[in-house]
Amino acid sequence: MKDSYTLKSLAVLLENNKISSKELTSEYLKNIENGKELNCYNTISQEKALIDAEKSDERRKSQNLRSKYDGIPIGIKDLFCTKGVTTTASSKILSNFVPNYESTVTQNCDDAGLISLGKLNCDEFAMGSTNKTSFFGSVKNPWKSVNSDNELVPGGSSGGSAAAVSGDLCVASLGTDTGGSIRQPASFTGTVGLKPSYGRVSRWGIVAFASSLDQAGPITKTVEDAAILLDIISGHDEKDSTSSVNPKENYYQNLNSDIKGMKIGIPKEFRSDKLPASTQKSWDECANLLKTNGAEIVDISLPHTMSALPAYYIIAPAEASSNLARYDGVRYGLRVKGNDLIDMYEKTRSEGFGDEVKRRILIGTYVLSSGYYDAYYIKAQKIRSLIKSDYVEAFKKVDAILTPSTPSTAFEIANEPSDPVQNYLNDIFTVPVNLAGLPGISIPFANDENNLPIGLQLITNSFEEQKLLNVARNIEETINYSETPEKWWLK
């Protein structure tokens, strides 16, 4: 296995018949087998992937390819419903659920000839930032601190998606991001994670967490690959009423790292004494680099940033409490017998949901209750509007905003804070982007003193994914980040 595999490079290898889809798929399946300790996959589609790979090879022979990327295997977060393949949302309550339908995003991948290696572990119902809330256990970060042998969290909720790319258990993967669930684990694993604008990618067939915030996106090794995968998965879907009718662009073809004359905003509210020195240093270096490459650095203010997290932790649980009501043991998923309907509900949901999911359902139910609705939900929506207008104002002055992706690098699984609110702070830099519906990308910039990846986040205005990818590509090109984790799990 070469570490240089990317969607782009594999497309060339396949085209030149240097490797077949079946060989490639087998290689990744072997990596997955050898990397079982990382616990990235909930389901491995060994048989199906190989059959699909053979079909792709036949298409290649008959020059009937679905796209340039036909035959490349990827990993799929276990939140996307996949026809005939168990889809669990990493929850006990759906642990036996096999959809008879395919999500729009995974269908789009299939239409491009991509092959699914299996379903990637994540936090239960995408609720978490460490991957520890999964019913199937924690995912382990392929990275380890040079100073310790302890296992680290991969971030979450798309922890399996990020760790799998980082550990070469797939070349690229699909994740979802409700408050940072693509960008934060990408940052913790040294990968590229893109959350598109709200409405850019269809939500149809993705197990819903918070409908007004959820958005699917790619986790890849490079910005180029992020553009390639975004091309494949995005576009209008009439089955999703919130899907944008804005025409999709050809992101990869139009990728252009020229940023001369662009204005890059540095929001003062994201500065903090608590930020690790190495993260601060990367942030500053990146700003200087962009300046060197022809951009202008502008200090900006996003005054309501500090209210984003509290607002998010009202809105997201509120929507989740309602979205998760359908898991009631009546039609599919887990059912625990009870004496009557209510008893069945209570037993099923008590047993089927984990603590973090229950916590958020309770919070959500509470903030929507009569007498509290105005004080919490309505107030949070007002804050959300204020945050949106912060960004509207900012984008009158700048083309893109540069921030750290996370307030720290990956931490030890054993050291996860016991206070859930402490954990929620992992998403402090990513949450405002979801509330404002904007596209955001996390790219690896450097490694810290423990040799752990530091991710930086770029944000642009809604549906300006092209500009976002261009700036990210500029940075990528300049720094040429090429750190890879040592594959300790192979020893």
Added chain:
Amino acid sequence: MVAQMIEGWNLVIGIEIHAQVNSKSKLFSSSPTDFGSKPNSQVSLIDAAMPGMLPVINKFCIEQAVKSGIGLNAKINKKSIFDRKNYFYQDLPQGYQISQYKDPIVGEGFVEIETENGQKKIGVERLHLEQDAGKSLHDQDPNFTFVDLNRSGIALMEIVSKPDMNSPEEAVEYVRKVRSILRYLGTCDGNMEQGSLRADVNISVNKPGNELGTRCEIKNLNSFKFIHAAIVYEAKRQIKLIEQGECVNQETRLFNTQFGETRSMRSKEDAHDYRYFPDPDLLPLILDDDWIKDLQDSIPELPDQIKERFINEYSLSSYDANIIVSDKATSEYFEDVVKNRNPKLVTTWVTGELFSILNRKNLIIEDSPITSKRLGELVDNIENGKISNRQAKEVLEEMCESGKGALEIIDEKGLSQISDENEIESLVDNVLNSNPENVKKYKNGKDKLFGFFVGEAMKLSKGKANPKIVNDLIKKKLSQ
């Protein structure tokens, strides 16, 4: 009757009507909506609330709701919002019903009803769209409840009245009127037996001048008879409670159709907290001015307008016009028959004889065994004197049984009326000549014998003689 029973009390009634939108597919999915299909045969992934499924608004249902709003003289809201009403039940797959809470698609309006004291305006508070739930079947298995999701997701219009009705009759008239308007518009088939239209009735009683009483809601009434009976029962129950010095508790009650009484279903304390909030899967619904205008232009003539026209055009009484226009099919039937015919005669035959046959056979006019064309032919034969009214009734019965046309029956039965004066004169002469004694008695003042002569003449004609001519001729001959 009711007025006496509750004399000295004031009834305040408000009604929520749930009307199923006349649409081939559901409010947020493309599943069909046919009534009486095999259980769970009309259920999409969305209706079953499978993970990741999303609702997409059915434009046709929006159109139907707006049309209904126009028919109810109501304000159409250009922006409305779909909310989630959250509660758990086995036949509610999503765990919430998508409904409209604060911003309904249709705002205030009114309908006019006929009451004992003339026309009365009943205010409409709002009309909103919502999903129906599935159906729980409790009688299929001793241990399990079965769920049929065919109805899950079907579009309903909830039409909320103001508390403007003050008697069970007004309440029934209001529901009749709304049903009639929706049927004219074609936005709801109004089939109450199949549950396409059902009513929740809110009722309270108070002494005139006192403040309003505590109200109870009676759920799911699906016939005019039950609406009336439930209100009568509930009013009596509440009055009795107050007269005994007790309190009326605010609660939801069910009407037991078997015993004709209402029973408590749940009290205010047990009321759900539905945790309404805007459905994040759906964007606010924005209606375009031109689109609304087009719908306005497409609205057909509605009962109030038709009634006025019938009064002007055909000189119908307000009473008759009201009966005829209350149902779209009836008014269409009437207009078919009345064209170029005597409106008074037609009205009598439609609202009298035809209705009594339909009632007897328990048929709606759409299924009438006598088409409007056939009834027209019958009326023609009455008008041209071929048959008498009495004979016509016989013919109508026969038409109904045999499916034959009026003329055919008249010919077959030899019913054709004799109107030829010479022929009748010879009959009359025959009768008078055969009964010289009675002629004498009559001329001496026994007036009652007149009927005897008429009867004899008719008998002689086998009932076919035109009775008027017979009468006239006998009178003439006897006075000679």
